[in-house]
Amino acid sequence: MKSDIVNKIIELREEGFSYKHLSSKYGYSEELIKSWISKYKKQLNTYNKDHLEEKYQINSEFFEAIKPKSILDLYCGRNRFWADNYGSDCKVISNDALVDKEARPDYKMNIRADQLLQAYLLVDKHFDLIDIDPYGSPRDCIEAGIKLADKGLIVTFGDFKNCCKRFSSESKNLFQEFYGINLPKEKVTIDHMAEFVVKLSNYRFKVWGIISWKSCDRIYFIKED
Numbered sequence: 001m002k003s004d005i006v007n008k009i010i011e012l013r014e015e016g017f018s019y020k021h022l023s024s025k026y027g028y029s030e031e032l033i034k035s036w037i038s039k040y041k042k043q044l045n046t047y048n049k050d051h052l053e054e055k056y057q058i059n060s061e062f063f064e065a066i067k068p069k070s071i072l073d074l075y076c077g078r079n080r081f082w083a084d085n086y087g088s089d090c091k092v093i094s095n096d097a098l099v100d101k102e103a104r105p106d107y108k109m110n111i112r113a114d115q116l117l118q119a120y121l122l123v124d125k126h127f128d129l130i131d132i133d134p135y136g137s138p139r140d141c142i143e144a145g146i147k148l149a150d151k152g153l154i155v156t157f158g159d160f161k162n163c164c165k166r167f168s169s170e171s172k173n174l175f176q177e178f179y180g181i182n183l184p185k186e187k188v189t190i191d192h193m194a195e196f197v198v199k200l201s202n203y204r205f206k207v208w209g210i211i212s213w214k215s216c217d218r219i220y221f222i223k224e225d
């Protein structure tokens, strides 16, 4: 019974409800809820199995579409999908700032994604494919990702549904602040986020595909011919 409630709380958190809201709704402390979420993130492989399977399937189709020779996986997670599946076909750099060292002692790169991108920008190091897959907002990686990706760019908008729901009662319009979208929040769709990236890339990239889940959307961009 309790695990049903925990699962429900995790689900609502994924949909963008604040810890404060969940704490007052269910009567558990914010700290306890945070500890459940953190434990859940470590167990994502099983909790989000369908979501992951779909993501990995589309990743593979995208790989075939662009046939990259180099990949930068900025938020690789515990599964390290690109390195573990395509590491022998091409050069993959995997990074994750918070990866559980005990789970993956072979991880070498533990840097904040935006900082890593800035370091690569300084030396103008390009990759055929860059994957930006945060839980939250990808905003601080988008410009550099566009500059350094030569064939394909993948961006997960972990903040998109949060902007729609979690902040819906706030006067601040995060779409405007983050993405320069001058529309009422309820009118913003994932296509507007796609358009934001396409325009920012000066139309060098176009949308190849979009997958949408309860908590986020992920857009695959491919270089225009």
Ligand SMILES: C[S@@+](CC[C@H](N)C(=O)[O-])C[C@H]1O[C@@H](n2cnc3c(N)ncnc32)[C@H](O)[C@@H]1O
Binding pocket: 055, 074, 075, 076, 077, 078, 079, 080, 081, 095, 096, 097, 098, 099, 111, 112, 113, 114, 133, 134, 135
């Ligand atoms: C959505 S998960 C990644 C899932 C993974 N790409 C996959 O497909 O299996 C987001 C990951 O970002 C990591 N992370 C959180 N903040 C980060 C940051 N600032 N820079 C790099 N990684 C970060 C987390 O540890 C987590 O593993």
